[in-house]
Amino acid sequence: MGNYQISSDVLPTLADFSLPEELGFGEVKVPIMYRADFANGEWQTAELTPYGNIELDPAAKVLHYAQEVFEGLKAYKVGDGRPNFFRPLENLKRMNRSAERMCMIEIPEDIYMDGISLMTAYSEPFIPNGSGKSLYLRPFLIGTRSNLGMGVSDTFTFMVIASPSTIYHAGHMKIQIEREACRAARGGTGAAKTGGNYAAALQSAQNVQRRGYDQSLWLDPVEMKYIEELSGMNFFILQNGELHTPVLNGSFLAGITRDSILALARHQGLTVIERDIPIQEVLTGIQSSAVSEIFACGTAAIVSPVSLIADADGTTYEVQKVDELAATLRQSLLAIQERREADPYLWTAEVDGSYYSEK
């Protein structure tokens, strides 16, 4: 454990809080937050405090040069026992890879684990316990040095906030191919979980939503030919009974759910292939039924079926099967995440009991 203190306002603030009926995704926040600052070359004592605005110098690097990285992971509490995380150190590893790409400080494991564990332990009464629901944890790191020159910050703030949530994008998704814009370039920051990638996706998302679709389907930025990802989710097709997903190429995110789905599918005896997938092959495959099912996955979205792909000219391709293999994989994944079934991969980890001692 690192050095942290718990503000005396935390317990009274939590005592005043109750969960609303409708949760949605990321709308409701538990009224506490964790914060650790890096200054003068070292991590300062962290604090768990009531949730509230943070003060930033208007010249802070994050506001001008987007020096920021974040993560998304979940704490589950479905059965008895303490809440548990799912592959939390994978999120830390990815966060530190993202931080390295953005020239930011490495987050030590004890500070990260303190942040997510304290937030979960103190929020335990507000973790929704229905299957598919969870406490969505959002750790993030920002560069705070206040000078306007282009350069690297030497002061940082690491925080964890948390949202009792249901599934992001529950239901069947209709997606539209983005043929004009790119989300990230090869050699760019596409594989880092940094806000700029999501900002770059907003305009396309807004355009496709105005046309009645849920998400943009991003193509590779070099040839605009191969599938990359949806904004915030990895992409899968079932083709001739085999599961195919775009091979990691540095311009989109290496999803932890993606990796888990690949392991579960292999375990279920499916052939799993990571490769460059031409969009045209998928469209032709839908028409010939060689591609029988499509879905996307992510921490927030879990496994979300795709029922239709629209091309930019409005031509639509209806997928033959919706939420069959996807439902099986989602159930297998949730059963492990929610500790309803054995966890042969050792993916889940209970919140350490010592985080409860000060409550």
Ligand code: COI
């Ligand atoms: C997640 O799945 O955790 C994400 O960060 C995706 C975000 C668009 C909600």
